[in-house]
Amino acid sequence: MIAQRAAEFAFDPALVQLNHASFGAPTRAALGRLADQHRRIEHDTATRLGDGLAQDLAPVRRLVADLLGADDGQVALVANATEASGALATSLPLAPGDHVALLDVEYESVLRAWQERCARSGARLAVLRTPVPATADALVGAFDRLPAGTRYVVVSAVTSSTALRVPVREVVRTVAAQGASVLLDAAHVVGHEPVDVAGTGALAAFGSLHKWLPAPRSSGFLWVARPVLDVVRPAAVALHYDEDLAARFAWRGTWDPAPTLGLPDAVREWRGWEAAGDLRRAAELADEVTQAVTAAGWRPTGEAALRPARLRAFVVPAPLPRLRAAADAAGLRLWTGAAPDGRTLARVATHVWTDESDIARVTALARSLGGQDR
Numbered sequence: 001m002i003a004q005r006a007a008e009f010a011f012d013p014a015l016v017q018l019n020h021a022s023f024g025a026p027t028r029a030a031l032g033r034l035a036d037q038h039r040r041i042e043h044d045t046a047t048r049l050g051d052g053l054a055q056d057l058a059p060v061r062r063l064v065a066d067l068l069g070a071d072d073g074q075v076a077l078v079a080n081a082t083e084a085s086g087a088l089a090t091s092l093p094l095a096p097g098d099h100v101a102l103l104d105v106e107y108e109s110v111l112r113a114w115q116e117r118c119a120r121s122g123a124r125l126a127v128l129r130t131p132v133p134a135t136a137d138a139l140v141g142a143f144d145r146l147p148a149g150t151r152y153v154v155v156s157a158v159t160s161s162t163a164l165r166v167p168v169r170e171v172v173r174t175v176a177a178q179g180a181s182v183l184l185d186a187a188h189v190v191g192h193e194p195v196d197v198a199g200t201g202a203l204a205a206f207g208s209l210h211k212w213l214p215a216p217r218s219s220g221f222l223w224v225a226r227p228v229l230d231v232v233r234p235a236a237v238a239l240h241y242d243e244d245l246a247a248r249f250a251w252r253g254t255w256d257p258a259p260t261l262g263l264p265d266a267v268r269e270w271r272g273w274e275a276a277g278d279l280r281r282a283a284e285l286a287d288e289v290t291q292a293v294t295a296a297g298w299r300p301t302g303e304a305a306l307r308p309a310r311l312r313a314f315v316v317p318a319p320l321p322r323l324r325a326a327a328d329a330a331g332l333r334l335w336t337g338a339a340p341d342g343r344t345l346a347r348v349a350t351h352v353w354t355d356e357s358d359i360a361r362v363t364a365l366a367r368s369l370g371g372q373d374r
């Protein structure tokens with residue numbers, strides 16, 4: 001890793017960090033600001049968690065709305081993608097006989113939330129097979145023939161374990177032509193991919209903000225289209241439950257708003273990296289690692305058009321325990337897991353601290369697992 005850049009984060013220097021996509025990576029500066037924010041709150045909790053809270057959150061909501069290309073009246077600040085997904089899965093209308101459809105590679109907690117809701121509502125969940133390695137045509141084609149009565153399709157803008165950049169607008173078009181609405185999981189979008197969340201034609205979108213912005217854990221957003229503005233409610237009933245969207249979600253019981261209040265500084269820090277070309281360089285390294293491990297026998301999960309800027313996933317020709325043991329022994333922190341069909345997956349995320357030596361270590365890992373040069 002670039003030692004000077006890595007030192008801006010609180011990492012264990014013995015490890016190579018290639019998995020900030022799971023939990024995010026706040027800078028030391030952001031953690032310092034978080035402590036300041038906590039001191040400010042503790043100085044006067046009656047105000048900062050009481051009457052002053054809505055006022056403090058309003059500019060943050062406007063900033064997040066700007067990042068999403070959205071009207072701030074349609075944006076709620078939440079703790080994370082899971083909370084927003086749960087709110088949609090518990091409050092959107094669903095009737096017996098309706099279907100909800102999603103890809104088999106959708107994030108497990110999102111899938112489970114809809115499984116639960118369907119079971120309670122007498123609706124059916126259709127889990128669609130994702131063709132891996134995927135082409136754009138095959139990925140959009142997975143939505144071509146939805147079950148009759150499909151009301152919602154939940155799809156990620158960037159899928160989690162398979163790191164596929166889904167052609168969202170095409171999916172929305174395909175789904176809308178069959179009378180259904182898209183709920184967009186945008187967990188890997190803000191700070192990573194320029195997706196015009198509000199302009200996609202989705203009925204709602206949600207995501208976490210701590211994954212790709214250098215923001216302390218945890219913060220997220222929920223955006224809803226006007227037709228469901230008055231319908232979507234937090235899964236937990238709390239004070240202000242019956243007020244407007246922002247108020248409904250601003251108080252989910254006593255919570256810690258400090259990470260959310262740190263978002264403007266995180267965005268400033270991120271913009272500095274962008275202006276300095278650091279994020280572009282990290283994207284180039286993502287291309288480099290893709291080339292190198294492909295030559296060593298790993299298989300990208302999608303064709304080039306489906307690869308997000310700084311997140312890449314591969315089918316690894318080795319059993320998962322062997323990959324995990326080898327990655328651990330090499331001090332590499334990358335996400336590893338199983339695809340729905342049981343094949344082994346590895347996912348690499350690059351960031352401002354990533355350098356050529358990290359790419360070389362991942363390549364050595366790929367070679368050590370017995371892949372062949374092609």
Ligand SMILES: Cc1ncc(COP(=O)(O)O)c(C=O)c1O
Pocket residue numbers: 021022080081082083107110156158159160161185187188208
């Ligand atoms: C696509 C996707 N959706 C939702 C989530 C859940 O995010 P969180 O744990 O921040 O709520 C994740 C987490 O990695 C994800 O990858």
